[in-house]
Amino acid sequence: MSDVESDANLEADAHASITIGKPAADLHALWLRPETQSRIWAHFADVRVVGDRTAEWVAKGPAGGEYRWQTLTKANSPNELSWSTLDKADVANQGVLTMRPAPGDRGTELYLDVRFDPPGGIVGKAISKMFHIVPREIVRTALYRFRALALTGEIARTDPQPAGRNGGTDH
Amino acid sequence: MRALCWNGVNDLRVETVSDPEIINPSDVILKVRLSTTCGSDLHLIDGLIPTMREGDVLGHEFMGEIVDVGREVTKVKRGDRVVVPSFISCGKCWYCQHDLYSLCDTTHPKPELQEPLLGYPTAGIYAYSHAFGGYSGAHAEYVRVPFADTDCFLVPDGVADDAALFISDAAPTGFMGADFCNIHQGDVIAVWGCGGVGLMAQQGAMILGAERVIAIDKYPERLAQAEAFGAIPLDFTKVDVIEALQELTGGRGPDACIDAVGMEADGTGVQKVYDGVKQALHLETDRGAALRQAMLAVRKGGTLSILGVYGVMDKFPLGLIMNKGITVRTAQQHGQAYVDRLLEYTQRGELTPAALATHRFSLEDSPKGYHMFKHKEDGCLRSVFVP
The missing domain is CATH 3.90.180.10 (Medium-chain alcohol dehydrogenases, catalytic domain)
Structure with a gap:
């Protein structure tokens, strides 16, 4: 791992950007579709839609720990979506997704900012320890998965697949 | 299953x-x-x-x-x-x-x-x-x-x-390597490696109109297959490759060189021992004898097409590429x-x-x-x- 990676471990804020060859309106609609959130965050949390624009998140930590929170998502404008956690969140967080036209025929640029506020104000390393994944990877991977979903209708997966371990299958 | x-x-x-x-x-x-x-x-x-x-x-x-x-x-x-x-x-x-x-x-x-x-x-x-x-x-x-x-x-x-x-x-990798050479009439293409990819690069270069294709390896049966495909075989353990390539191109050097070897390249002499030790110690995962030779052999302003698979090569004679104005093309x-x-x-x-x-x-x-x-x-x- 490079120095940049170890520095990323210390961040409780995460920022990532990605370009997707689709118009912003399509991406805006796809982001708000209930099943989208559960699919793009699956590397990090189980997300279940519980109401209009509200979702229940369960993130698994190492050694069986579980962190729960609910979020409310808002469409601030055609080019901006945001969410924040409701009261009693185990790990309060907020996110803002901004969209801008990409140059030429490249579609739309997406910028995602997520801020975690763990209980007691623990910052930095604690986040990656709690979730077993650094915040930067959480958001970059989610955007990668979102792009795959937007362009192809599916997200690359390798489970279950044959392997000479775990009784013959990777889950 | x-x-x-x-x-x-x-x-x-x-x-x-x-x-x-x-x-x-x-x-x-x-x-x-x-x-x-x-x-x-x-x-x-x-x-x-x-x-x-x-x-x-x-x-x-x-x-x-x-x-x-x-x-x-x-x-x-x-x-x-x-x-x-x-x-x-x-x-x-x-x-x-x-x-x-x-x-x-x-x-x-x-x-x-x-x-x-x-x-x-x-x-x-x-x-x-x-x-x-x-x-x-x-x-x-x-x-x-x-x-x-x-x-x-x-x-x-x-x-x-x-x-x-x-x-x-093997065929699309080799053919892509030949395609990278942007072959024009009269071009001579040298290919390091007569394994599956190298042989397909050689046939690809011929299909794309190369005047002459030169195949470099040390295994007699692989060189024989290259020759059967119409390439000129060169055994790098028997001839000085750089000299031989100059001799075969009127001193110009090949217009493009294709590396179809990668990190399993067998060099000769001190470079081989040095590279082998570094690899064994995991100091770097590449040996790259073929690539270094190709960079030296290619004509000025020529093309170097890299198909061999490399890891992290931290010691690379970039000055050769710059001073000779070489175009490097590569991809999986x-x-x-x-x-x-x-x-x-x-x-x-x-x-x-x-x-x-x-x-x-x-x-x-x-x-x-x-x-x-x-x-x-x-x-x-x-x-x-x-x-």
């Missing part, structure tokens, strides 16, 4: 594993008819590439028959005999739409493993470590193929299985851009990839096949496995 699994450095075993299943709607399941060894597998087997896991099913070069299709698949169907490039490409993203298929933006299931190494994730590839996606491989009875409409190519009548097999990887194979064309060349007899299939084994004997391939025993160019 039965499958060839990697269980650690030089530890290959055929084991019983689960059958693959349709996961995404654009997937198909292929009944593998033939699969083959690739030089790049040796890096995995030798433990030079990290992020392999014990139990990974090997094999990224294969062809077969479709036996099950996902609900979104429309272009191919059950019963089709198809060949599949080793990189998995969606056909929809910017890279696929610009024929840069091995750089596909959507098919890597574990982008977070590769991003720190390369800056951006590449396409996923079958059986090439988890940093390259961790997809299960094709040295097995069945294999799952995602994005079948983009990645499965119907094999036409008149192209036998053992020819179609190499249009999965953008196979989907070439397969249809290569099947046509094969049908017409201009490309003869079946010549690579020198040894055939049952899947059960595949560890023996890899051993023979690795040690180039009995003139083994490629081991082909029949599940």
Whole structure:
């Protein structure tokens, strides 16, 4: 791992950007579709839609720990979506997704900012320890998965697949 | 089903594993008819590439028959005999739409493993470590193929299985290497390596109109095959390659040089010992004797086309490239851009990839096949496995 990676471990804020060859309106609609959130965050949390624009998140930590929170998502404008956690969140967080036209025929640029506020104000390393994944990877991977979903209708997966371990299958 | 699994450095075993299943709607399941060894597998087997896991099913070069299709698949169907490039490409993203298929933006299931190494994730590839996606491989009875409409190519009548097999990887990789040379009338192309990819690069250069193709290796049977394809063979253990290339080009040097060797390059003398020690100590994963020689040999303003697979080479004579004004072209194979064309060349007899299939084994004997391939025993160019 490079120095940049170890520095990323210390961040409780995460920022990532990605370009997707689709118009912003399509991406805006796809982001708000209930099943989208559960699919793009699956590397990090189980997300279940519980109401209009509200979702229940369960993130698994190492050694069986579980962190729960609910979020409310808002469409601030055609080019901006945001969410924040409701009261009693185990790990309060907020996110803002901004969209801008990409140059030429490249579609739309997406910028995602997520801020975690763990209980007691623990910052930095604690986040990656709690979730077993650094915040930067959480958001970059989610955007990668979102792009795959937007362009192809599916997200690359390798489970279950044959392997000479775990009784013959990777889950 | 039965499958060839990697269980650690030089530890290959055929084991019983689960059958693959349709996961995404654009997937198909292929009944593998033939699969083959690739030089790049040796890096995995030798433990030079990290992020392999014990139990990974090997094999990224294969062809077969479709036996099950996902609900979104429309272009191919059950019963089709198809060949599949080793990189998995969606056909929809910017890279696929610009024929840069091995750089596909959507098919890597574990982008977070590769991003720190390369800056951006590449396409996923079958059986090439988890940093390259961790997809299960094709040295097995069945294999799952995602994005079948983009990645499965119907094999036409008149192209036998053992020819179609190499249009999965060796042929498109080699042909792409020749394509990178932007060949013009009168061009002389030198190719380092007469393995599967090198031989296909040589035939590719001829198809694309090279005046002369020079093939460099040290194994007599490989040089003989290159000569049979119409190339001029050079044994680097018997001649000074740089001098010989100048002699064959009126002192100009080849217009383009193709490195189809990569990190298993056998150099000679001090450089070989030095490189070998560094590799053994994991100071760097590349040796690169062929690449260094190609850079020296190529004419001023010429093209260097790199097909050999490299890890992290930290000591690289960049000044040679700069001062000679060399154009470097390289990529993992953008196979989907070439397969249809290569099947046509094969049908017409201009490309003869079946010549690579020198040894055939049952899947059960595949560890023996890899051993023979690795040690180039009995003139083994490629081991082909029949599940």
